[in-house]
Amino acid sequence: MTATTLTINGEAVSRTIEPRQHLGDFLREQCHLTGTHLGCEHGVCGACTIIRDGRPVRSCLTWAVSCEGAQVVTIEGLDQDPVTARLRAAFSAQHALQCGFCTPGMLVSCRDIVLRHAGRTPEDRDIRHELSGNLCRCTGYDGIVRAVKEVLADEVFLAGIAPARPAALQAVSMPSRDDMKVTDNRQNSSEATTASRETEKGREITSRFTLDHHADGVWQALKDIRLVVGCLPGAELTEVDDEGHVEGFFHVRLGPISAKIAGEGEVRWDDAQRRGELEGRGRDSRSDSRANGALSFSVEPSGANRTTLDLALGFELTGTLAQFGRGGLIDDIVGSLIDQFRARLEAHLDGRTMKRASGLNPFTLFMMAMKRRLRRWTQRN
Amino acid sequence: MKACAFDYRRPTQLGEVREWSASDDVRLIAGGQSLGPMLNLRLAQPETLVDISALSPLRGFDEQADGLMIGSAITHAEIEDGLLPDVTRGILPRIARGIAYRAVRSRGTIGGSIAHGDPAADWIASLAALGGEVVLYDGRRYRRLRIADFVLGAFQTAITPGELITAVWVPRVPAASRFGYFKLCRKAGELAHAIGVTWRHGESGEARYVIAATQGRPIVLEHDVADDRDHWMASLERQAPGLDALERQLHIDALERALTKSETL
Numbered sequence: 001m002t003a004t005t006l007t008i009n010g011e012a013v014s015r016t017i018e019p020r021q022h023l024g025d026f027l028r029e030q031c032h033l034t035g036t037h038l039g040c041e042h043g044v045c046g047a048c049t050i051i052r053d054g055r056p057v058r059s060c061l062t063w064a065v066s067c068e069g070a071q072v073v074t075i076e077g078l079d080q081d082p083v084t085a086r087l088r089a090a091f092s093a094q095h096a097l098q099c100g101f102c103t104p105g106m107l108v109s110c111r112d113i114v115l116r117h118a119g120r121t122p123e124d125r126d127i128r129h130e131l132s133g134n135l136c137r138c139t140g141y142d143g144i145v146r147a148v149k150e151v152l153a154d155e156v157f158l159a160g161i162a163p164a165r166p167a168a169l170q171a172v173s174m175p176s177r178d179d180m181k182v183t184d185n186r187q188n189s190s191e192a193t194t195a196s197r198e199t200e201k202g203r204e205i206t207s208r209f210t211l212d213h214h215a216d217g218v219w220q221a222l223k224d225i226r227l228v229v230g231c232l233p234g235a236e237l238t239e240v241d242d243e244g245h246v247e248g249f250f251h252v253r254l255g256p257i258s259a260k261i262a263g264e265g266e267v268r269w270d271d272a273q274r275r276g277e278l279e280g281r282g283r284d285s286r287s288d289s290r291a292n293g294a295l296s297f298s299v300e301p302s303g304a305n306r307t308t309l310d311l312a313l314g315f316e317l318t319g320t321l322a323q324f325g326r327g328g329l330i331d332d333i334v335g336s337l338i339d340q341f342r343a344r345l346e347a348h349l350d351g352r353t354m355k356r357a358s359g360l361n362p363f364t365l366f367m368m369a370m371k372r373r374l375r376r377w378t379q380r381n
Numbered sequence: 382m383k384a385c386a387f388d389y390r391r392p393t394q395l396g397e398v399r400e401w402s403a404s405d406d407v408r409l410i411a412g413g414q415s416l417g418p419m420l421n422l423r424l425a426q427p428e429t430l431v432d433i434s435a436l437s438p439l440r441g442f443d444e445q446a447d448g449l450m451i452g453s454a455i456t457h458a459e460i461e462d463g464l465l466p467d468v469t470r471g472i473l474p475r476i477a478r479g480i481a482y483r484a485v486r487s488r489g490t491i492g493g494s495i496a497h498g499d500p501a502a503d504w505i506a507s508l509a510a511l512g513g514e515v516v517l518y519d520g521r522r523y524r525r526l527r528i529a530d531f532v533l534g535a536f537q538t539a540i541t542p543g544e545l546i547t548a549v550w551v552p553r554v555p556a557a558s559r560f561g562y563f564k565l566c567r568k569a570g571e572l573a574h575a576i577g578v579t580w581r582h583g584e585s586g587e588a589r590y591v592i593a594a595t596q597g598r599p600i601v602l603e604h605d606v607a608d609d610r611d612h613w614m615a616s617l618e619r620q621a622p623g624l625d626a627l628e629r630q631l632h633i634d635a636l637e638r639a640l641t642k643s644e645t646l
Contacts (some may be wrong), residue, residue, distance in 0.1 A: 019389035042418035055487035058595040061417035065389050081448035090388055132569035133482020169464045172441030174450045174548055175523050183526040196623045255536030256408050256416055331623035332597040
């Protein structure tokens with residue numbers, strides 16, 4: 001709980017607020033200002049739009065504790081506001097509302113549009129662009145666009161209105177660029193080693209790479225499940241039995257998202273064909289997401305001391321993580337994972353030891369890739 | 382949905398950020414317009430949020446001979462409203478105007494958007510083309526790197542624990558430069574399905590084309606810029622093999638439209 005003082009509709013309000021409470025809930029539940037409506041609660045619908053320090057903001061994406069010292073104005077605080085009063089008349093005349101759920105957010109956004117466009121005559125498409133952050137399911141927007149145009153065409157009314165004047169930004173002295181270390185990560189020449197496609201069973205990601213080692217050694221390494229798991233950043237083995245049953249965790253970090261997938265699986269090796277398969281399923285209780293899939297791998301000599309390793313990962317993801325995973329996003333994560341796996345496996349085969357990572361770390365991955373390239377380059381010369 | 386419980390800290394000095402942010406379960410938050418939805422959907426469940434949006438060193442700008450340092454907590458709306466010196470001949474306000482919605486632009490910041498590393502972020506795509514840089518500070522010293530290099534993949538950046546973006550560097554755009562930007566959205570303001578950017582420096586002739594919103598890091602064509610769809614397609618297939626035929630087509634079309642609509646500034 002955090003003590004916070006802010007101004008709401010001109011009145012100072014001091015409360016102890018739970019940090020996770022967003023401003024929309026705070027206004028409705030603590031201040032009983034129920035004119036602010038909550039729709040999607042992730043910034044898409046615009047119903048909860050209020051004014052903070054003179055600008056329209058999403059109250060569902062504003063933490064109430066972050067409003068220390070802020071000036072908040074809700075639809076209730078706009079009763080006497082001349083632009084809102086003029087808009088209310090225009091909304092009535094133009095049939096710009098029906099059920100009224102979006103209307104508080106619409107009025108706040110339309111007021112902002114009028115203040116920023118006063119003295120100009122924006123095209124319909126510009127008004128629609130400006131309104132694109134407020135969803136209305138009843139009127140189909142025509143009435144709302146007409147209402148905004150009606151107010152913007154009322155020159156007599158607008159003559160008495162002060163246009164929006166945002167606060168100026170401060171010129172400051174910043175550290176000189178010349179004194180900063182330049183981290184040069186030129187990486188656009190690198191090529192992805194993975195490919196993916198959509199199959200009936202879900203997504204399949206394949207990768208093929210060559211290791212400068214004898215196929216026997218590579219196969220032996222792949223038969224050591226502890227070693228294989230040790231080469232997968234974020235993977236942790238808790239149980240292995242003689243029949244190839246494994247249990248463990250998989251930590252995935254992706255920007256702000258962190259998942260710990262608990263899972264189990266069976267691993268099978270075919271010594272004659274030098275092929276293997278790990279089939280498994282898991283669940284992340286935090287995000288209530290499930291994953292199941294199979295990783296198959298095969299080893300093929302491609303020279304005296306060269307081996308080609310083929311990996312194919314087919315998987316299906318359901319739950320919150322899947323909703324978030326827009327198309328190729330998961331490919332990108334799996335691609336990084338495979339690159340790191342390869343680097344670690346190579347390090348093991350070279351007889352080098354590597355630090356175990358606690359999760360997917362692209363920076364480490366990148367550094368490893370650079371070192372590998374450097375090594376190859378020096379070997380070649 | 383409602384966010385899970387978290388602790389909230391608001392440092393008053395830049396130096397305090399490091400102290401708070403070195404641990405794994407801490408997220409820095411500025412405008413919170415990308416992190417906020419993830420918190421509300423419980424995709425992200427950090428233990429602590431460190432709010433850097435009001436730190437004054439991040440809220441200013443510094444105009445220099447060859448470009449502009451923009452404090453990382455400057456909002457998209459402030460850029461849209463022309464509150465910064467215009468060193469880009471109108472490019473920055475134009476890009477800002479196309480980001481999400483006005484009420485999101487009021488809070489969303491340029492530094493936060495880049496730090497988030499969403500492949501569909503407008504600043505990442507456009508500034509990768511202009512040759513922009515991020516300035517990172519770890520409490521002791523500053524370093525800088527090109528935005529095209531800072532973004533390693535989807536939501537993955539070269540930032541290290543304890544570091545924060547203090548500023549974004551935008552090089553000055555000379556007369557006779559050409560710039561084109563096209564993003565493909567089904568609805569105004571949503572995250573783009575494909576972004577194409579073309580850029581040619583008015584004095585040096587240096588050119589960069591960017592294909593973004595590929596779900597990975599932006600693809601930058603800079604030493605091999607050619608107005609040739611087959612060449613673009615080959616680069617796209619090589620660098621983003623996860624895209625299907627339709628997605629590839631959309632990205633190439635976006636770049637072609639950016640080129641067709643590009644203007645001399």
